[in-house]
Amino acid sequence: MIYREAGDFKTSYAADSQTFPIRLDRLGYYVILLVAFLVVPFVVNDYWANSVLLPFLIYSIAAIGLNILVGYCGQVSLGTGGFMAVGAYAVYKLMTAFPDVSIFFHVIIAGGITACVGVLFGLPSLRIKGFYLAVATLAAQFFLVWLFNRVPWFYNYSASGQITAHERTVFGIPVTGPETSAWAAYLFCLVFLVASAIIARNLTRGMVGRKWMAIRDMDIAAEIIGVDPLRAKLSAFAVSSFFIGISGALFFAVYLGAVEVGEAFGINKSFLVLFMIIIGGLGSIFGSFAGAAFLVLLPVFLKNVLVGTLGWPTDTAAHLELVIVGGLIIIFLIAEPHGLAQLWRLAKEKLRLWPFPY
Amino acid sequence: MPEQLLFASEVFLNGLMAGVLYALVALGFVLIYKASGIFNFSQGVMALFAALTLVGIMEGRVPFSHVINATFDTEIHHFGWHVPAFAAILITMGVMVILAYCVQRFIFRHLVGQEPIILFMATIGLAYFLEGVGDLMWGSDIKKLDVGLPQGINTWIDETTFDAFGYGFFIDNLDIYASIIAALLVIVLVLFAQYTKQGRAMRAVADDHQAALSVGISLNFIWIMVWSVAGFVALVAGIMWGTKSGVQFSLSLIALKALPVLMLGGFTSIPGAIVGGLIIGVGEKLFEFAIGPMVGGATENWFAYVLALIFLVFRPQGLFGEKIIERV
Numbered sequence: 001m002i003y004r005e006a007g008d009f010k011t012s013y014a015a016d017s018q019t020f021p022i023r024l025d026r027l028g029y030y031v032i033l034l035v036a037f038l039v040v041p042f043v044v045n046d047y048w049a050n051s052v053l054l055p056f057l058i059y060s061i062a063a064i065g066l067n068i069l070v071g072y073c074g075q076v077s078l079g080t081g082g083f084m085a086v087g088a089y090a091v092y093k094l095m096t097a098f099p100d101v102s103i104f105f106h107v108i109i110a111g112g113i114t115a116c117v118g119v120l121f122g123l124p125s126l127r128i129k130g131f132y133l134a135v136a137t138l139a140a141q142f143f144l145v146w147l148f149n150r151v152p153w154f155y156n157y158s159a160s161g162q163i164t165a166h167e168r169t170v171f172g173i174p175v176t177g178p179e180t181s182a183w184a185a186y187l188f189c190l191v192f193l194v195a196s197a198i199i200a201r202n203l204t205r206g207m208v209g210r211k212w213m214a215i216r217d218m219d220i221a222a223e224i225i226g227v228d229p230l231r232a233k234l235s236a237f238a239v240s241s242f243f244i245g246i247s248g249a250l251f252f253a254v255y256l257g258a259v260e261v262g263e264a265f266g267i268n269k270s271f272l273v274l275f276m277i278i279i280g281g282l283g284s285i286f287g288s289f290a291g292a293a294f295l296v297l298l299p300v301f302l303k304n305v306l307v308g309t310l311g312w313p314t315d316t317a318a319h320l321e322l323v324i325v326g327g328l329i330i331i332f333l334i335a336e337p338h339g340l341a342q343l344w345r346l347a348k349e350k351l352r353l354w355p356f357p358y
Numbered sequence: 359m360p361e362q363l364l365f366a367s368e369v370f371l372n373g374l375m376a377g378v379l380y381a382l383v384a385l386g387f388v389l390i391y392k393a394s395g396i397f398n399f400s401q402g403v404m405a406l407f408a409a410l411t412l413v414g415i416m417e418g419r420v421p422f423s424h425v426i427n428a429t430f431d432t433e434i435h436h437f438g439w440h441v442p443a444f445a446a447i448l449i450t451m452g453v454m455v456i457l458a459y460c461v462q463r464f465i466f467r468h469l470v471g472q473e474p475i476i477l478f479m480a481t482i483g484l485a486y487f488l489e490g491v492g493d494l495m496w497g498s499d500i501k502k503l504d505v506g507l508p509q510g511i512n513t514w515i516d517e518t519t520f521d522a523f524g525y526g527f528f529i530d531n532l533d534i535y536a537s538i539i540a541a542l543l544v545i546v547l548v549l550f551a552q553y554t555k556q557g558r559a560m561r562a563v564a565d566d567h568q569a570a571l572s573v574g575i576s577l578n579f580i581w582i583m584v585w586s587v588a589g590f591v592a593l594v595a596g597i598m599w600g601t602k603s604g605v606q607f608s609l610s611l612i613a614l615k616a617l618p619v620l621m622l623g624g625f626t627s628i629p630g631a632i633v634g635g636l637i638i639g640v641g642e643k644l645f646e647f648a649i650g651p652m653v654g655g656a657t658e659n660w661f662a663y664v665l666a667l668i669f670l671v672f673r674p675q676g677l678f679g680e681k682i683i684e685r686v
Contacts, residue, residue, distance in 0.1 A: 076475055127671050131397045131478060131625065135617045136670060139663035146659050220684055267614070271482060278479055312428040319493040320425075326487030333480045334468040 003351040019201055036190055041183040049182035054255045056296045057189040058247050063276040063288035064200045065243030070274070071283035072204055073236035074216030075125050079137035081269035082144035083241050085261050086114045087248030089154050092163045095176075095253070096156055103168040103175060107192065107249045114245020115238040117144075122237030126230060129219070141270055148261040164258040176253045185254045192250060196243050201285050203239065212236050213283075244273075275325065279332050281341025290340040298325070364525045369647045370640055375533035377639020378540045379598055383616035384623065384631035385544065386591040391625050392564040393584040396466065397478045400485035402613020404454075404589060407492040409596030409605045411453050413503050414496040415446040421495045443504075447593070454589030455582075462582045489610060498607065503600035508535065536598045543594060544632060547587070556583060618666035624676030633677060638662045 008023045010016040020026040044053060062080060069077050090110035095103065121140040128136050148154050155163050167177030174180050175188040203209050211232040214222035223229050252259045259265075272295065280291020299321055306317035336342055383401060390398045414421065418437040426432060441449070465484065469477055508531040519527040551557040562570040563580045571577055599609050619638050623630025642661040650657045675681055 076478075124667055124671055127674050129674075130474065132621055132670055132674065132676075134475075134478070135621050136663070136667045138614065138617065139660065139667045142660035142663055146656060150653065150656065271486075274479070274482070310429065313424070315498060316424050316428055316494065319490045319498065322486050322490030323494065324490075326483045326485070326490060329483030330465055330480055330487065333472075333476055333483065334465070337472065337476055 003348065003354070005352070019205075033194070036194075037187070041187055044182050044186055046182045049186050050255075051300055052296060053186055054189060056293055057186070057193045058250045058255055059273065059276060059292040059296060060289050061189075061193050061196050061247035061250070062244050062273045063280065063292045064196055064285060065240045065247065066273050067277045067280075067282065067285070067288045068200060068204065068212070068243070069236050069240035071277055071281075071287075072209060072216060073212040073233065073240075074219075075122075075233060075236060076130070076134040077137040077240070078134055078267070078270045078274065079121060079140035079144075080244055080273045081265040081267060082141040083114050083118055083244040084248030084251060084269060085144055085148055085265035086117045086241075087111060087245030088252035088259055088265065089148050089163065089261075090114065090245065091249035091253050092165070093154070093156075095166065095168060099166075099168075102170060103253065104170055106168075107246055107253070110249040111242040111246040114248065115242040118237045118241025118244075119234050122234050122241075125233050125237065138267075141267055145261050145265060162258050162260050163252065165253045168253075176257070178257070180254070189250050189254055192246055196246065197285055197289075200239075200243065204285070208232075208235060208239075216283075275329055277339075278329060279339055281339030284339070284341035286344060287339050287341030290344070294340065295325070361525070364523055366644065366647060368527045368529075369643050371527065371529060372533070373640035373643030374636060375529070375537055375639070376643065377636040378533075378537040379595065379635075380612070380615050380619045380639055381632045381635025382536075382540045382543070382591065382595045382598065383612050384619040384635055385547070385628065386588040386595070387616060387620055388625065388628055388631045389547075389591065390584055390588050393560055394466070394563075394581050395474060395477070396481065397474065397625070398588065399478060399481040399613065400488055401588065401592060401616065402610040403485040403488045403492070404457075404592035405596035405599065405612065406605070406607070406610040407457075407488050407596075408450055408454055408589065408593040409503060409600035409609060410492045410496045410501070412446055412450045412593070412597065413501045413600070413605050415449050416441050416443060417501075419496060424497055425494055447597075450593055451590060454593060455586045458582050458585030458589050461585055462578065466581065467578070485610070485613075489607070493607075500604045500606040501600075503597065503605050508532065509601065530602075532598070532602055536602075539594065539598070543591065544628070547591075548628065550587075556580075560584060615662065618662035621666040621670055621676055624678045627676070627678035630676060630678035638665070641665055 003024055005022045005024075010021070015021075018026075020029050040053070062084060066077065066080055069075050087110045090113040091103075091106050094101075094106040094109060098106070117140075121137065124136050125133050149161065155161055158164075165176040167174050167179055169175065170184075170188060173184050175184050204212070211222070211227045212235075214225070214227050215229060215232045215236075219229055222232070248265070251264070256264060276291035276295050277288060278291070279294055280289070281287025302321050302324065303314075303317060306312045306320060307314055312320075332339060383405065386401045386404070387398055390396055390401075413419075418439040418441065420426070420434050420437060423434050426434060461484065465480060466477070469480055512529050512531045512534060515527055515529050519525065549557075551561055559570070559575045560580055560583065562573070562575055563577060567577060570580075595612070596605075596609065599612055603609075615638075616635075619631060619634040621634075622637060623632070623634025642658045642665075645661050646657050670676070
């Protein structure tokens with residue numbers, strides 16, 4: 001009764017090939033955008049921004065990036081943490097070297113730099129496939145983290161070895177540094193997330209995305225029908241690393257403010273983002289959002305229940321969280337290998353017919 | 359002999375010993391991969407879990423005592439007895455077999471026929487799960503593991519080399535024993551695979567699942583057995599590494615060290631795991647010795663990966679791996 005596409009006639013090609021062809025979906029999308037841009041900034045407070053919203057927005061960008069590589073192009077990568085570190089250190093160097101340029105451009109250039117590094121580490125994917133590639137991307141993870149730890153030029157020879165974000169403004173409003181208000185940081189990240197999602201969605205619907213999927217489904221067959229594996233794989237690495245770099249830059253500059261590379265961008269970050277896209281759904285932009293939301297909210301929820309309600313010590317709660325996350329990954333892979341996105345699709349299918357069984 | 363060369367050869371020997379331990383972990387990967395096509399990322403956590411369980415049993419700790427104490431406000435920690443090392447190892451082995459059964463029954467039975475990459479991700483989930491369970495069961499503090507293996511500098515080698523070259527080599531007794539035990543383990547595994555009925559069945563399954571099934575080999579049994587053997591290898595590796603540096607979370611990271619070993623040696627080859635382990639062990643120690651001081655040290659973190667990566671570009675299936683044939 002609520003969710004229907006009957007009576008929704010398309011009279012032009014443009015109407016038929018738009019991102020949300022069903023009117024209700026489109027409406028929902030606009031409502032969410034309106035709420036996100038016009039309502040949330042006025043009600044958000046520091047706790048919500050720092051523990052839920054900012055991590056959600058930033059991890060969503062990373063998850064979209066990784067989903068392009070793993071979900072759409074089929075190249076498993078365990079180097080996400082390393083690439084996020086590239087974004088973070090690139091934006092740090094840019095911020096300190098060109099303090100007059102807007103941070104907005106710095107973040108985008110940091111994404112570009114990460115894309116170049118991603119292509120470099122993506123080169124072996126032309127020879128190496130499957131597990132071998134997954135392990136090879138670990139080389140990127142360990143090498144990059146080591147590099148940022150050991151070469152003082154990257155952290156401007158600071159004594160602590162940390163990098164710290166100084167105050168930078170957009171339109172006169174600080175978005176990094178200690179003076180940032182919650183809504184400004186939130187809006188800054190939101191703009192990047194929405195832009196990334198729109199770009200990613202349209203890339204994956206177009207020719208590039210279809211080439212990626214052809215490579216994912218069977219690379220030799222794709223090559224025979226005329227997809228250039230060199231271009232398809234490297235473009236997937238570039239686009240994916242671009243988004244991951246942006247998310248790393250935001251993670252450092254806007255969210256944390258000060259970063260120690262081994263701690264913030266270690267191997268666990270790579271797994272976390274990988275889990276997000278598995279739980280959310282491989283090969284789905286919505287799934288990236290769902291997975292990021294799930295894995296950001298789960299620890300907050302568990303912490304509130306276990307530490308707040310049951311009074312467990314924090315470390316025991318953290319161990320239980322590991323058990324639950326690990327268990328959920330396995331359960332998802334067994335019950336629904338396509339993740340939350342597939343559940344959402346099924347729910348919509350059912351809603352179309354509701355209240356009739358068929 | 360010039361001094362630098364003496365230092366280098368000492369580093370070489372120590373690298374060889376470290377390599378044996380890497381090979382030991384890599385061996386567990388190869389066994390499971392050959393028999394079931396599962397790339398078992400949780401091998402390192404299995405070693406950690408085995409070592410934790412062994413310490414817990416030896417010291418008579420109460421499992422889940424932290425959780426029980428936190429929930430019911432009690433103060434229980436130990437049963438108050440000490441189990442001798444040998445008995446504790448046997449009990450731990452039993453736990454690993456039960457674990458193997460559970461893994462097979464509750465996870466991989468439901469994932470038969472899925473893509474390899476899905477299975478790989480399931481083992482990452484398993485790694486997280488096991489790590490959490492291990493910590494919940496036995497607590498996450500650093501534990502000392504002592505099953506009676508000798509430790510410390512080997513004085514005989516020190517004195518002999520001092521007499522011969524005027525410079526005493528430092529080699530840990532534990533490393534020597536670890537190498538001997540690892541070598542014995544490999545021989546036992548090879549004999550098992552070649553000459554016993556179950557071993558033959560295991561190789562048949564590795565060759566072709568369906569053909570093995572059609573001649574009456576129970577895949578289920580073989581997979582449980584392989585996971586148990588991998589659990590045994592994990593236990594041995596856990597004892598070695600645990601004795602060396604204490605039982606703690608970083609133990610599970612040896613799995614990450616074993617991955618480049620596998621890439622180098624090939625995922626499907628037992629000799630490959632051993633040769634790869636030795637190359638990586640020697641390579642990273644010598645690299646750290648020669649180049650490390652120039653670039654800020656701690657190159658051991660990534661050297662193995664970069665070496666394996668460069669190597670793979672020229673030989674994608676590793677040193678001894680089966681040639682990868684792809685068809686449309």
